[in-house]
Amino acid sequence: MRVRAAVKRALESVIGSAGAAGEDPRPLVLVAVSGGADSLALAAALAAEARDLHVRVGAVIVDHGLQAGSALVAERAAQQARGLGLDPVVVRRVTVESGGGATTGGIEAAARDARYAALGTVARELGASYVLTAHTRSDQAEQVLLALARGSGTRSLAGIPVARELIPGVALLRPLVAEGVGVTRADTAASCAELGLEPWHDPHNQDRAFSRVRVRADVLPFLEAQLGPGFGTALARSADLAREDADALDSMAVESLGRILAEAIAGASESPDPRGESTLVLPVRPLVRLPEALRHRVIRLVAQRYFDASLSRGQTLAIAALVARWRGQGPAFASGLRVERLGDTLHFSAQSGHPRETAPTRADTVK
Numbered sequence: 054m055r056v057r058a059a060v061k062r063a064l065e066s067v068i069g070s071a072g073a074a075g076e077d078p079r080p081l082v083l084v085a086v087s088g089g090a091d092s093l094a095l096a097a098a099l100a101a102e103a104r105d106l107h108v109r110v111g112a113v114i115v116d117h118g119l120q121a122g123s124a125l126v127a128e129r130a131a132q133q134a135r136g137l138g139l140d141p142v143v144v145r146r147v148t149v150e151s152g153g154g155a156t157t158g159g160i161e162a163a164a165r166d167a168r169y170a171a172l173g174t175v176a177r178e179l180g181a182s183y184v185l186t187a188h189t190r191s192d193q194a195e196q197v198l199l200a201l202a203r204g205s206g207t208r209s210l211a212g213i214p215v216a217r218e219l220i221p222g223v224a225l226l227r228p229l230v231a232e233g234v235g236v237t238r239a240d241t242a243a244s245c246a247e248l249g250l251e252p253w254h255d256p257h258n259q260d261r262a263f264s265r266v267r268v269r270a271d272v273l274p275f276l277e278a279q280l281g282p283g284f285g286t287a288l289a290r291s292a293d294l295a296r297e298d299a300d301a302l303d304s305m306a307v308e309s310l311g312r313i314l315a316e317a318i319a320g321a322s323e324s325p326d327p328r329g330e331s332t333l334v335l336p337v338r339p340l341v342r343l344p345e346a347l348r349h350r351v352i353r354l355v356a357q358r359y360f361d362a363s364l365s366r367g368q369t370l371a372i373a374a375l376v377a378r379w380r381g382q383g384p385a386f387a388s389g390l391r392v393e394r395l396g397d398t399l400h401f402s403a404q405s406g407h408p409r410e411t412a413p414t415r416a417d418t419v420k
Contacts, residue, residue, distance in 0.1 A: 054098070054244060054247075055234055055235065055236050055240045055244075056094045056095065056097075056098040056229065056236055056240060056241060056244045057098040057101055057102060058234050059098070059228045059229050059231060059234040059236050060095065060098040060099055060102050060185075060228050061102050061105075061106065062228070062231070062233070062234060063185075063215075063226055063228030063231060064082070064102065064106050064108065064183075064226075064228070065106065067183070067216070067224065067226065068080060068082075068106060068107070068108060068182075068183075079107050079108055079109050080108055080109070080181075080182035080183065081108070081109045081110075081111060081179060081180060081181040081182060081183075082099065082103075082108045082109065082110050082111070082181065082182065082183045082184075082185065083110075083111045083112060083113050083172070083175065083176055083179070083181045083183070083184045083185070084096045084099050084110065084111075084112050084113070084134075084139070084184070084185045084186075084187075085112075085113050085114075085115065085168070085172055085184065085185065085186045085187070086112045086113070086114050086130050086131075086133070086134050087114070087115075087130060087187075087253070087255070088114075088126055088127075088129060088130030088133065088252060088253035089187075089252050089253055089254070089255060089258075090238070090241045090242045090244075090245045090250075090252035091187035091188070091189055091229070091238065091241045092130075092186075092187040093130075093133060093241075093245050093250045093252050094187070094240075094241035094242075094244035094245050094248075094250070095185060095186075095187040095228070095229060095241070096112060096133075096134055096137055096139060097137050097244065097245075097248055097250065098244070099139075099185065100137040100138045100139055103138075109140075110138075110139050110140075111139050111140055111141040111142060111143070111179065111181070112131070112134035112139045112141075112142045112143070113142075113143050113145060113171070113172055113175045113176075113184070114127045114130045114131050114134070114142070114143070114144045114145070115127075115145055115147055115167075115168045115171045115172065116144060116145065116146045116147065117147055117149050117164050117167065117168065118146060118147070118148065118149065119149060119160070119164065119257075120256065120257075124146070126253055127144050127146075128144065129253065130253065131144050133250065141179060143175050143179070145171045145174070145175055147167040147168065147170070147171050148167065149163045149164045149167050150163050150167075161263060161265070169219065169225075172184050172186075172219060172225075173219050173220040173223065176219065176220065176223045177220060177223070181223060182222075182223060182224070183223065183224050183225075183226055184219055184223060184224070184225050184226070185225075185226050185227070185228060186225065186226075186227050187227075187229055187241070188213050188227045188229060188230050189229045189230065189236050189237055189238050189240070189241060190229070190230060190235055190236060190237050190285075190286070190289040191237045191238040191239075191269075191285065191289075192213060192230070192238075193212045193213055193230055193288070193289040193292050194273065194284075194285040194286070194288035194289045194292075195265055195268050195269055195273065196212040196213050196292070197210055197212050197288040197289070197291055197292050197295075198268050198272065198273065198288060199264065199265065199268060200212070202264075204366075206299075206366075207295045207298050207299040207302070208295075208299045208303070210291065210292065210295040210299075211292055211295040211296035211299045211300075212230075212289070212292035212295070212296070213227060213230050213292075214227070214230075214296070215227050215228070215230050215231045229241070232289075232290070232293045235286070235289075237285075273285055302346065302347065302350055303350065303354075305347055305350075306347060306350035306351050306353075306354050307354065309339075309343060309347060309351050310351050310354055310355065312339065313335055313336065313339045313340065313351070314335070316336055316339055317334060317335055317336050331402060331403040332400060332401065332402045332403070333355060333359050333400075333401040333402075334398050334399070334400050334401075335355070335398065335399045335401070336397060336398055336399075337376055337379075337394065337397050337398060337399055338397065340376045340399065341376055341377060345373070345377075348373055348376065348377070349369050349370075349373055352364070352369055352372050352373060353369055355401055356372075356387065356390055356401070359401065360389055360390045360401065360403055361389065362387050362388055362389045362390040363388075364387050364390075365387075368385065368386075368387040371385035371386075372385045372387075372392045372399075375392060375393070375394040375399060376394075376399065379394050386404060387404075388404075389403060389404055390402070390403070390404050391403075391404040
């Protein structure tokens with residue numbers, strides 16, 4: 054069975070076949086269960102593999118409260134999880150902010166933020182080491198198509214990561230997304246049918262008000278019909294390739310920034326460290342020497358790491374123009390960030406208030 058193979062492969066790679074020393078050496082692994090086919094199939098596979106993998110398995114059911122009867126749906130999912138032998142099983146009700154999440158993703162992003170926050174909280178409360186979610190290669194294909202529609206870069210085209218940190222000390226694993234086993238939505242449905250599990254069908258998954266539903270119900274089937282039945286598989290494979298490149302470039306950006314900061318410190322005449330509380334000063338010359346793609350990544354890394362700012366493509370290009378195409382233009386701005394070139398140095402500063410309130414009015418100012 055593909056689902057069980059994927060679960061076994063993922064957990065063996067991070068846990069190994071033996072526990073650590075201690076009173077109870079078996080790590081606790083939690084699975085997020087919605088009651089849908091994907092999460093039920095994953096929960097069943099995890100329960101079946103738990104003994105051989107030397108892990109304890111439990112479940113978290115997040116009730117978003119977005120639909121009438123959501124509490125009943127959550128309790129039914131909890132009962133199914135207990136029936137599979139998972140213990141502990143926790144149902145957690147969350148409040149989804151109607152205005153959307155921290156980003157502009159609307160109710161979907163807000164629900165996702167609330168869900169992962171709840172998963173992290175429960176994992177901390179129970180002392181869990183891992184949390185599994187049931188995204189599949191079908192979800193991966195949809196994610197890539199949505200990223201293409203947004204005109205995103207390689208990191209977004211890399212799609213849903215197989216593993217990441219959920220909270221410090223707790224890993225979030227998505228074993229059904231992994232390359233190689235190739236678990237699709239059809240596989241999880243077949244697994245539930247084979248095991249006699251009755252999945253819940255989320256009405257939101259039929260609501261074409263959501264772009265993901267339109268991609269799933271209309272766009273991908275049309276493209277599969279026009280380009281061949283392997284189109285979705287090819288999209289998921291593209292995510293694997295994009296992730297390899299994105300990981301390599303991100304690693305190179307971290308190394309490059311480290312070298313540039315070392316050069317800045319070595320060349321500093323007044324301050325021993327270019328990293329102040331609200332300003333970071335970088336020499337331009339080493340930035341100019343970087344390939345354009347790497348230079349852009351270093352700029353985004355500085356913005357994110359030191360100023361908690363997420364740059365758009367246009368903002369990244371505006372800052373990069375201060376490096377490679379500087380003709381005396383004024384500062385570039387992003388939310389919470391001001392970047393200005395002074396001679397052979399680039400000054401990143403925290404920006405308070407609206408950028409337009411302090412932005413230069415000269416015609417050559419980078420917009």
